[in-house]
Amino acid sequence: MSRFHLATAFSFVVLGLASCGPLPVYYRPGNDQTRTNSDTLTCKVAALKDAPVANQIRQRPPVYYPGRQYCNAGGCWTGPGYWVDGGTYTVDVNQGLRSQLEQRCMAQKGYQHLELPRCTKEQIAKLQSLPGRNRRDAGLSQESCAVLQSNGTTVILPPL
Known part of the structure; x- marks a missing residue:
């Protein structure tokens, strides 16, 4: 297997494991998710203004593969x-600074930056089946989890 194929396979494994890990979220007791999403967007925009995207193209060094030695009854050669x-x-190059600016902005608004486990399909289904569930925060517990929505926002699900 070539090195390219190994690197590609390794990348898929790492991406697969990353999708199973905890989700970073902002949390402030007593806030509803709409307010948190609004504050997060405000801080992201402010951070983007202060530390705009500054892409740099970089090059990895070339790799040398020495020749292989071949042998048969007539002798060996390389x-x-x-x-x-x-x-x-x-x-x-500004990604780290932008992240720090966003976290500082959210901290100034009273939010904590936490990592919560991802919700399982069973947890999501159970929450959706409960009638009239209040979306206002009831506090975090060991059973709290987070869901990454298709629009990029993260929702904290209260303990079930």
Whole structure:
């Protein structure tokens, strides 16, 4: 298997594991999710103004593969080595600063930055089946979990 295929397979494994890990969320006792989403958007926009996207293209160094030695009854010889391009990638050099600015803005608004486990399908289904569930925060507990919605916002589900 080539190094490219190994790297690609490794990337899929890492991405798969990342989708199982905890979700970062902002939490302030007594806030409803709509207010939290509004405050988060306000802080993200402010952070983007102060630390705009600054992509830089970078290049990995090339990799040299030495030739292999081949042997048969007539003797041994070494095949030629070869170089493989390391490839290029893009880095947003302001990403870390933008994240810090967003977290500082949210902290100034009274939010804590937490990581909560992802909700299981069973937890989501159980919550949806409860009639008239109040969306106002009832506090966090060990059973609290988070759901990443298709619009990019994260929702904290109260304990079930």
